[in-house]
Amino acid sequence: MSAETEQTLPPQTQDRQPGRETEMNPKPDFEPRYPGSGRMRGKVALITGGDSGIGRAIAVLFAREGADIAIVYLDENQDARETKRLVESEGSACIIIPGDIGDAAFARRxxxxxxxxxxxxxxxxxxxxxxxxxxxIADITPDQLERTFRTNIFGLFFTTQAALPHLGRGSTIINTTSVTAYRGSPDLLDYSATKGAIVAFTRSLAKKLADQGIRVNGVAPGPIWTPLIPSTFPAEKVAKFGADTPLKRPGQPNEVASCFLFLACEDSSYMTGSVLHPNGGDPTES
Incomplete structure (x- = not known):
């Protein structure tokens, strides 16, 4: 990072969402930082948004720990194929499933x-x-509001509803919320609202499923370098992404994936209804 400009990344944008990891400069760091120890051996993980960014890092880390992986993604086919290759290179099986989780029928499929x-x-x-x-707020159209809630909240509900009958004692559900759920974001009103709803959903579902032995937790990342960033913000904002955190930089996906692994495996066996905060030191109320 340049001390004079607070630049953390090269200025860049992408002209459509979802963004493509193949077009990012530099590429996000997804590689696990340590050898696997079998913490997910014999397990199967279904990961929505698993083609790139945090999802890719989770998929590769879980594979290194022994899990087979199903990746659900919208239409980023090249990224998804690369993540599948990376998972298989760790010795695990992987399937990729394109489609819109905002469609309940697709979530079931x-x-x-x-x-x-x-x-x-x-x-x-x-x-x-x-x-x-x-x-x-007046610029948030009904269509945008519907799209954001349909992906971020409806899709989460639909996928959870479809998966829940097949989860047993010892299974885990982990929901990605955001630092914006805790500190707010004046330019991301609808997105922040969905992420706050995810926190409430996580805590409520955790209580609902505790008697069944299914743990439900969340992760609330701060500014993490993923395809969502250059596909969302103008180049000048991307260039300073993460500079306003105490650590003065954006986080990398592999700095977040370990939170998901901890919550998925027996290391967190006495935790449910909790949220972890890999956010570069941004103060939040947890």
Whole structure:
């Protein structure tokens, strides 16, 4: 980072959402930082938004720890194929399932395809999301509001509803919320609202499923370098992304994926209804 300009990244944008990891400069760091120890051996993880960014880092880390992976994504086919290759290079099996989780019928099909391939689901990662900044609340159209809630909240509900009958004692659900749920974001009103709803959903579902032995937790990342960033913000904002955190930089996906692994495995066996905060030191109320 340049001390004079607070620049953390090269200025860049992408002209459509979802963004493509193949077009980012520099590429996000997704590689696990340590050898696997079998913490997910014999498990199956279904990851929405698993083609790139945080989802890719989770998929590769879980694979290194022994899990087979089902990746759900919208239409980023090149990124998804690369993540599949990376998972398989760790010695695990992987299927990729394109489609819109905001469609309840597709969410059911994604779960059915996972079961057909692997026979079980042990961990559900609800990670897919979209965001569309607007300076004024009046500029948030009904269509944008519907899209944001349909992906971020409806899709999470639909996927959870479809997967839940196939989860057993010891299974885990982990939902990706955001630092914006805690500190707010004046230009991401609808997105922040969905992420706050995810916190409430996580805590409520955790209480609902505790008697069944299914743990439900969340992760609230701060500014993480993923395809969502250059596909959302103008180049000048991307260039200073993460500079306003105490650590003065954006986080990398592999700095977040370890939170998901902790919550998915027995290391966190006495945690449910909790949220972890990999956010570069941004103060929040947890």
């Amino acid at each position: 994604a779960v059915e395809q996972t079961l057909a391939a692997f026979g079980r689901i042990d961990t559900l990662i609800n990670n897919a999301a979209e965001q569309h900044p607007q300076h004024e």
